Amino acid sequence: MMPDFESMVQRTRRDFLVSGSRGIGGLALAALLDRDRRLAPAKEPPRPGSPRSTAIMAERLRSHFAPRAKNCIFLYMEGGVSQLDLFDAKPRLLQLSGQKPPDSLTEKARFPFIQKESAVLLGSPHPFRRYGQCGMELSQWLPSIGACADEIALVRSMHTEAFNHHPGELLMYCGSMMLGRPSVGSWITYALGSESQNLPGYVVLTAGRAASGGNTMFSSGFLPSNYAGVMFRDRGEPVRDLANPPGWSAEARHLGLDALRDLNTQHRKAVGDPEIAARIASYELAARMQLAAPELTDLDREPAAMRAAYGVDRDAGGLTTYRGGGPDAFKSFARNCLMARRMVERGVRFVAIHHASWDHHNDLDSDLEFNCRVVDQPVGALLRDLKQRGLLDETLVVWASEFGRTPLGENRPGFAKVTGRDHHPFAFSLWMAGGGIRGGQVYGATDELGWNIERDPVHVNDFHATLLHCFGLDHERLTYRYQGRDFRLTDVAGSVVRPLVA
Numbered sequence: 001m002m003p004d005f006e007s008m009v010q011r012t013r014r015d016f017l018v019s020g021s022r023g024i025g026g027l028a029l030a031a032l033l034d035r036d037r038r039l040a041p042a043k044e045p046p047r048p049g050s051p052r053s054t055a056i057m058a059e060r061l062r063s064h065f066a067p068r069a070k071n072c073i074f075l076y077m078e079g080g081v082s083q084l085d086l087f088d089a090k091p092r093l094l095q096l097s098g099q100k101p102p103d104s105l106t107e108k109a110r111f112p113f114i115q116k117e118s119a120v121l122l123g124s125p126h127p128f129r130r131y132g133q134c135g136m137e138l139s140q141w142l143p144s145i146g147a148c149a150d151e152i153a154l155v156r157s158m159h160t161e162a163f164n165h166h167p168g169e170l171l172m173y174c175g176s177m178m179l180g181r182p183s184v185g186s187w188i189t190y191a192l193g194s195e196s197q198n199l200p201g202y203v204v205l206t207a208g209r210a211a212s213g214g215n216t217m218f219s220s221g222f223l224p225s226n227y228a229g230v231m232f233r234d235r236g237e238p239v240r241d242l243a244n245p246p247g248w249s250a251e252a253r254h255l256g257l258d259a260l261r262d263l264n265t266q267h268r269k270a271v272g273d274p275e276i277a278a279r280i281a282s283y284e285l286a287a288r289m290q291l292a293a294p295e296l297t298d299l300d301r302e303p304a305a306m307r308a309a310y311g312v313d314r315d316a317g318g319l320t321t322y323r324g325g326g327p328d329a330f331k332s333f334a335r336n337c338l339m340a341r342r343m344v345e346r347g348v349r350f351v352a353i354h355h356a357s358w359d360h361h362n363d364l365d366s367d368l369e370f371n372c373r374v375v376d377q378p379v380g381a382l383l384r385d386l387k388q389r390g391l392l393d394e395t396l397v398v399w400a401s402e403f404g405r406t407p408l409g410e411n412r413p414g415f416a417k418v419t420g421r422d423h424h425p426f427a428f429s430l431w432m433a434g435g436g437i438r439g440g441q442v443y444g445a446t447d448e449l450g451w452n453i454e455r456d457p458v459h460v461n462d463f464h465a466t467l468l469h470c471f472g473l474d475h476e477r478l479t480y481r482y483q484g485r486d487f488r489l490t491d492v493a494g495s496v497v498r499p500l501v502a
Contacts, residue, residue, distance in 0.1 A: 067472030068436025068502065069396040070195070071344040072188065074352045075379060077371075078169065078211045079359030080423055082405035084450050085124045085368055086139040087429035088156050092448040093407055094123030101408065105451050110163060113361060113412040114422045121449065122409035122421060126365075134440035141372040144380025150440040151383060151392065151433040153500050157444020157453045160403055160425045160460050165212035165359070168402030168425070171460050173217040175489040182221035182480075183229060184464060185350035187489045188471060190220075190227045191478055195347030199296065203348055204229040205336040208325025208356040208374070218352065222482040229352060232297070232339070296342055299335060309385070310338045311377045316370075323357055324371040337378035341385055344395050358401060361410050362420040383433060396435025396470050400463075404428025407450045427453045430463065436470040438502040461494035469496045 084090055098120050106116045127140050132149030145152075162168035167177040174181040182190070185202040194201030204218045211217065218229030295301075299312060307313060311334040316327035325332070333355055340351040355375060360367050379399070386392040405421035405428075427446045433439055444456040465475040468489065475494055479486040 064472050064474045064477065067470065068394070069434070069470040070394040071348065071391075072185070072350045072396045072398065072435065072467070072471075073340045073344065073382070074185070074350065075375075075397065075399045076172075076352060076354045077356075077358045077375070077399065077401045078208075078213075078354060079165065079357035079401070080168075080403045080405055081358045081401040081429070082124075082360060082364065082368060082421055083156070083427075083429035084405060084407060084421070085126050085364070086142060086372070087154060087431075088446060088450055089128040089137055090123065090407070090446075090448060090450045093121060093450060094125070096121050096449070097123035101449070101451075105449070106408075109426075111406070111422050112164060113410055114406065114408055115411050115413065119408045119411055120418075121407055122418065126368075132440060136440070136442060139372070141369060142376050144376045145383070146380075148380055148383040148433065151387065152431050152439050153433065153437045154429060154431045154442045155444055155458050155463075155497075155500070156427075156429050156442060156446055157455065157457050158404075158428045158430045158460070158463065159453060159457055160428075162402060163423050163425045165402060165423075166216075168423075169211065169213035169217050172400055172402050173213075174219075174221070175461060175464050175491055175494075179216055180219075180221050181487070182223045182227065182489070183218050184467065184489060185218065185229055185352055186220040186223050186227040187478065188468070188473075189349050190223050190480070191473055192349060192471065194349045197347075199293070199343065199346055199348050200230040201349040202227065202229045202352075203343055203350070204231045204352045204354065205339060206231070206354045206356075207333040207336055208329045208354075209323070211354055211356050222487070223480060229350075232293075296346065297339060299338055302338065306385070307338070309381045310334045311381070312338060314377070317373065319366075319370045319373060321363065321367045321370045323360070323363070323367045324374055325356065329355070329374050333374050334378040337382045341382060341389075341391070344386075344391060345389075360405065360420045361412065361422065362415060364420040386434065392434035394435060396437065396467065397433045398467070399431045401428065401430070426451060430458075432467075432500065436502050437500055441499075443497065443500055456497075458497055459493065461490045462497055464489050465494035466497045466500055469501060 081087075084093065101119070101121050106119070109116070128137050129140050129146070130137050131143075131146035134150050136146070136149040136152065136154060138146045138149065138154075160168060160171055162171050162177055170179065170181070171177050173183045175184070183202075185204075189201035202218075215229075215231075218231070220226070220228035299307065302312075312331060314330050314334065316330050319327075333353070336353045340353055343351050355371070358368075358371055383392065383397060386395050386397070403423055403425040406424040408422065409418035410420045410422045411418055427450060444458060445454045446452065447454050468475045468478060475488060475490045475496070479488045481487075
């Protein structure tokens, strides 16, 4: 029997609060259940990147296979790392240094700068040594990384079609040399979402000079824009324009974002553009990041011993070259590596750490030493830190570059002498560790000069297929329909390199 109007009016304040709290509690419970993906799907499609859209995508992909990796830290050395000086020792090349190569090697090769008629072989004078129980042979300039050799799978047989930087970077990041394709980080966050409610699923950290490809390498392409890489800074305001404008209170900012959300929602209903949903999700994430990002980037919370292990407060030790970003790159890159560990702890799915430049057309010896000093200590500390925390088994760490360097010395006109190497797409090196990778092995081999691949070639598309496999994703089934075609990261190629997988 319904109570009469008079009795409802006479209801006490305490009665109202008790009954009202039940309703409020129910709303809170519903919100928690929805966050934990325990509610039935709503009729309206979820916004891209929301917990429910992530749950739907995970359900769609559950039929693939069990993943080993949950996160990825992608160490990208822009410019083309010299594999002959760091990863692929060639004693025979050193013996023949200064001699003209066989015409059969160069007659069909294309180079950005080398003059083939007068080019000669250039051996590496820099010593290698064996590291770990596996005895992996690496440069003595990489002692900290070498100490982790038993965790590393080194691929010496990478190859690519690109022989210039921007196309090569696009291929390594996006699986295609064409502009407008999604980055590998975008594909993974599209497929699996992010475990973090308050940070982006895909974050980009940079040190050194700007990359040739710029933001095209971190683009979401035709995927919704909230799957693009979000550029973080290693100091100061973590993301540009994240803080409230001067004179704006938190309440005013909140009301402004609410109004913007309402207008975008109305506009989406009117025009049906799904990108508006991505825009709404991005604004909502930005509001949550205002609280989470400053805490994340406050490295003073880390113990002094941990900061020292990464080299956060180190200096350049007297090295002065600026190709790798100048003296500030030492602290910047170290901070980025430490932040990457903090990010994967907080559920960020994909962290790209970008260092430039390794484009050593000249001054190879001094500039390569500088770059190795920048990256070796922090990367080695990152691998050890992840392992000690039990995170390496589920965090895939990748060291990559767009191509390698040629066994020929660069004799570009105008250079007083040969002191560097040109681009070499035919054979270069890359390594992976953790996240389902079988460490302590070298895969593939090049010939005695390091010119061509002799055994087990691995194309960039094969590398991407293997990376996705570590996340439990079949590269042929992870697709996105666009302009009437089902696109994928590996385009129409690629095979998983099974021996690399644990």
